Amino acid sequence: MTAGTERAVGVEHVLGPVSEIPAGEGRAYGVAGRQVAVFRLRDGTVRALDAVCPHRGGPLADGQIDADVVVCPLHAHVFELGTGVCRTGRSDVESYAVRVEEGQVVVSIP
Amino acid sequence: MARRARDADGRRDLVVVGNGMAGARTVEEILERGGAEQFRITMFGEEPYGNYNRIMLSNVLAGLESEEAIFLNSMAWYRENAITLHAGVRVGRIDRHARTVRATDGSRTPYDALVIATGSSAFVPDIPGMRTVGRGFHQGVFRFRTLDDTRAMIRYARTHKRAVVIGGGLLGLEAARGLQTHGVDVTVVHGPGHLMNQQLDAAGGYVLRCGVEALGIAVQTSARTVGVLGDTEITGVQLADGRVLPCDMVVVAAGIRANSSVADTSGFLVERGIVVDDQMHTLDDQGTPDPAVFAVGECVQHRDQVYGLVAPLWEQARVLADVLTGTDPSAQYHGSRTATKLKVAGIDVASMGITAPERPDDDHIVISEPRRGLYKSVVVRDDRLVGATLVGDLEKVAPLIQAFDRGSPLPEDRIALLFDLGTAPAEVGVAELPDETTVCNCNGVSKGTIAACVRGGVASVAGVMDATRAGKGCGSCKSLVAQVVEWAADGDLQVDESASWYVPGIPYAKPELVALVREHDLRSVSAVFAALAPGGVEDARSKMGLTSLLRTIWGSDVVDERDGRFINDRVHANIQRDGTFSVVPQVLGGVTSADQLRRIADVADKHSIPMIKITGGQRIDLLGVRKEDLPTVWADLDMPSGYAYGKSFRTVKTCVGTDFCRFGLGDSTALGIALETRYQGLESPAKLKLAVTGCPRNCAEAYVKDIGVVAVDGGRWEMYVGGAAGAHIRKGDLLTTVDTPEEVVMLTGRFIQYYRETANWLERTYAWVPRLGIEHVRAVVVDDAEGLAASLDAAVQASVDAYRDPWKERDDPAEPGQFRTALPLTVLPQVPVR
Known part of the structure; x- marks a missing residue:
């Protein structure tokens, strides 16, 4: 799926309390057979991407982030947190609709 | 032929077959001319990638560049320019009458205009034994043309030791040099009598051969390969004179052939390449130009010439874009005079025109110095430069190319062409170059393009390099690019500030940044972004460097943000x-004990550690530990961290010193342990590796460490700094010689602290010491010429006092989920268990 494509309305899954994710970091979840990395930005919003870097399988949840991107810890490939678009020439990763509801992280899996 | 009806947006369909350098460059030129408003663009590329710089594959092979670094256009570029890219899809046929291309995936794509840019592929002579029946090439035979070829070669070179490279042209020599960096013994087998016979005369080829052999590459010229020996594994190659060269892999670099089969089967006129006219139109087999189908690049034959170099391709792309977009409907390509400037296996080579005199009254000036690896030759006819060859020294190449391109007047004293005999300095040379002169051959950037970029408001060398890509190929033209930018800016040159920034997201060099951090009392990474980043925007790539800097400035008084x-x-x-x-647990000075070893062994058993490895720093590495197991592994080891992961003080390698060694002059083991105990874990701009050795035999390799200490006669200690033996190799500079181990410990701390406070992020001491100069470092650290010693000593003492073994976090995690797996559904480890 490429940037700008509308996300299909998916099935919502409650992943756990947002307090599990320290500010500015990511944590990974296994949900509906997928590995999903959820990032909590410093402003409190959350973003969700596939947890596995398409380059060499690096764990994106272990990457460093800012308000826009995550940097894979293995070879520094850069992915946009909002769209999953790769800025360094690799395949994109899937991005998922995610929100915090009553302190719980809720992700929508198509 | 009627045009297909335009769609509602009025744009026509442009299809480009080929996503290599020619195809992508042509599209760039078209976009630059506003082509996006005229065309919907679709590209087909046989390789499953974006577009990369094929010229740089030799650097990838040699490990000098990463694969990522050679990509010219990322996938994002195609998206941003609304180009539909079919990567990994081959076009099988072009239906000229229906104006459709058929791909091997079964798709049909209509076009209003078509550009064929299929490039060329490796020519492989039909040598017996090279192919296995029904299975293509022998597994040990490689071509050197694509990223996949390069990857396959690197993989194979890991387990094979001797290679024969067939072909001693540019590509063959690059392959040889690249393979050599993987520890492979290489012999180049070349049919003609001298290397690079396309570009060099025999004497020049000989000088190049001397240079290549000095690198440890064997060369056989006038040697024809007639057979490849061996069934599943290659055992050697057979030469025409009966000799057998033993080897276990073969690389074929015997030239290239235009990829013209699609055009051929689709009814276009094809000879050695796809024949085109001066407007890059293809022709049908009657010789009639096809107004809708163009071809460009190495697949093309123009006026009987097929080019295998990159510069003609840029010229063709410009003409094609002018014609196709209507920017200049009368644009014509008249062929290229090829003046080439290359780096062959690290040796500079330039050639233009003819290589040797052809007429009795041609002037021929030759300077040949094989022992110095220098060769210069020029051929002058009727007062015009008609040929030049340079090996080993390209200082005079710019004026020679100018004289060759423009037929500009030559000095009466011909030898002045090859030497600066009190003639004008380089800047004047740049000013005199005509605008069309190609400055960067890899990316085809002319002096005029660079000058226009500067006039357009880009006023830094790095900015111009980003905007034009000049200097972004092999890099050999960087200084010329800088000269042209300086000339074009005429004194208005901005110093490229971002190059001096400590991290990319904060616009300050380290000294200013440190002063601002102190002045504003900024104690966390987020506070630094808020106060000092443009717009307060945080930047992921800057966080690690800032975290390190804040710890250096504030010690334990830093506000620890784990996301930093x-x-x-x-x-x-x-x-x-x-x-x-x-x-990697701490093993002070590389001295361990039965108890430690027993514990490590028990841990390895209990946790099924896949690999236990003795490290270069005299420690023991337990590999393949799951993140969630780290706290228990540390607890079971009950040893402190050895810091094998950080930009920090790592390890002190020692020899056995005086206790046992009969040559030892000083107790290196005790001193090494004292150093490591005191400075363990100190954050620094890049990692610090130390060694202490007990005599100048240097068993602990102290000459090539960030700080290396050598015991010498009379109980004294030499301290070397700025050494390296990794990707970069440098013998350290002698900082000083002292009388006692205590002085070594004190000066080591002072040196480290000065390095921590002044080095750039990730700048190793082997770069930092030469940048400052060993005299300056010595003046500050040893002689206290700037009065900094007391504050440096105090600062490093504060950091030493703040030390806490990080593996103690096992009992008290710093944050939730600190050790939670980041790949919850993947079974780890995936590394092989040995």
Whole structure:
């Protein structure tokens, strides 16, 4: 799926309390057979991407982030947190609709 | 032929077959001319990638560049320019009458205009034994043309030791040099009598051969390969004179052939390449130009010439774009005079025109110095430069290319062409170059393009390089690019500030940044972004460097934000390729005990450690540990961290010193342990590796360490700094010689602290010491010429006092989920268990 494509309305899954994710970091979840990395930005919003870097399988949840991107810890490939678009020439990763509801992280899996 | 009806947006369909350098460059030129408003663009590329710089594959092979670094256009570029890219899809046929291309995936794509840019592929002579029946090439035979070829060669070179490269042209020599960096013994087998016979005369080829042989590459010229020996594994190649050269892999670099089969089967006129006219139109087999189908690049034959170099391709792309977009409907390509400037296996080579005199009254000036690796030759006819060859020294290449291109007047004293005999300095030379002169051959950037970029408001060398890509190929023209930018800016040159910034997201060099951090009392990474980043925007790539700097400035008074740390520093272990970690406990000075070894062995058994490895720093590495297991592994080891993961003080390698060695002059083991105990874990701009050795035999390799200490006669100690023996090799500079181990410990701390306070992020001491100059470092650290010693000593003492073994976090995690797996559904480790 490429940037700008509308996300299909998916099935919502409650992943756990947002307090599990320290500010500015990511944590990974296994949900509906997928590995999903959820990032909590410093402003409190959350973003969700596939947890596995398409380059060499690096764990994106272990990457460093800012308000826009995550940097894979293995070879520094850069992915946009909002769209999953790769800025360094690799395949994109899937991005998922995610929100915090009553302190719980809720992700929508198509 | 009627045009297909335009769609509602009025744009026509442009299809480009080929996503290599020619195809992508043509599209760029078309976009630059506003082509996006005229065309919907679709590209087909046989390779499953974006577009990369094929010229740089030799650097990838040699490990000088990463694969990522050679990509010219990322996938994002195609998206941003609304180009539909079919990567990994081959076009099988072009239906000229229906104006459709058929791809081998079964798709049909209509076009209003078509550009064929299929490039060329490796020519492989039909040598017996090279192919296996029904299975293509022998597994040990490689071509050197694509990224996949390069990857396959690197993989094979890991387990094979001797290679024969067939072909001693540019590509063959590059392949030879690249393979050599993988520890492979290489012999180049070349049919003609001298290397690079396309570009060099025999004497020049000989000088190049001397240079290549000095690199340890064997060369056989006038040697024809007649057979490849061996069934499943290659055992050697057979030469025409009966000799057999033993080897276990073969690389074929015997030239290239235009990829013209699609055009051929589709009814276009094809000879040695796809024949085109001066407007890059293809022709049908009657010789009639096809107004809708163009071809460009190495697949093309123009006026009987097929080019295998990159510069003609840029000229063709410009003409084609002018014609196709209507920017200049009368644009014509008249062929290229090829003046080439290359780096062959690290040796500079330039050639233009003819290589040797052809008429009795041609002037021929030759300077040949094989022992110095220098060769210069020029051929002058009727007062015009008609040929030049340079090997080993390209200082005079710019004026020679100018004289060759423009037929500009030559000095009466011909030898002045090859030497600066009190003639004008280089800047004047740049000013005199005509605008069309190609400055960067890799990316085809002319002096005029660079000058226009500067006039357009880009006023820094790095900015111009980003905007034009000049100097972004092999890099050999960087200084010329800088000269042209300086000339064009005429004194208005901005110093490229971002190059001097400590991290990319904060616009200050380290000294200003340190002063501002102190002045504003900024104690966390987020506070630094808020106060000092443009717009207060945080930047992921800057966080690690800032975290390190803040710890250097504030010690334990820093506000620790874990997201500022790289994963290694969050979990105090080194992340591995499968997402597991390596655990290296501290083994002070490389001296261990039966008890330590027993504990390590028990831990390895209990946790099924896939690999236990003795490190170069005299420690023991437990590899393949799952993140969630780290705290228990540390607890079971009950040893402190060895810091094998951080940008920090790592390890002190020692020899056995005086206790046992009959040559030892000083107790290197005790001193090494004292150094490591005191400075363990100190954050620094880049890692610090130390060694102490007990005599100048240097068993601990102290000459090539960030700080290396050598015991010498009379109980004295030499201290070397700025050494390296990794990707970069440098013998350290002698800082000073002192009388006691205590002085070594004190000066080591002072040196480290000065390095911490002044070095750029990730700047190793082997770069930092030469940048400052060893005299300056010595003046500050040893002689206290700037009065800094007391404050440096105090600062390093504060950091030493703040030391806490990070593996103690096992009992008291710093944050929730600190050791939770980041790949919950992947079974780890995936590394092989040995």
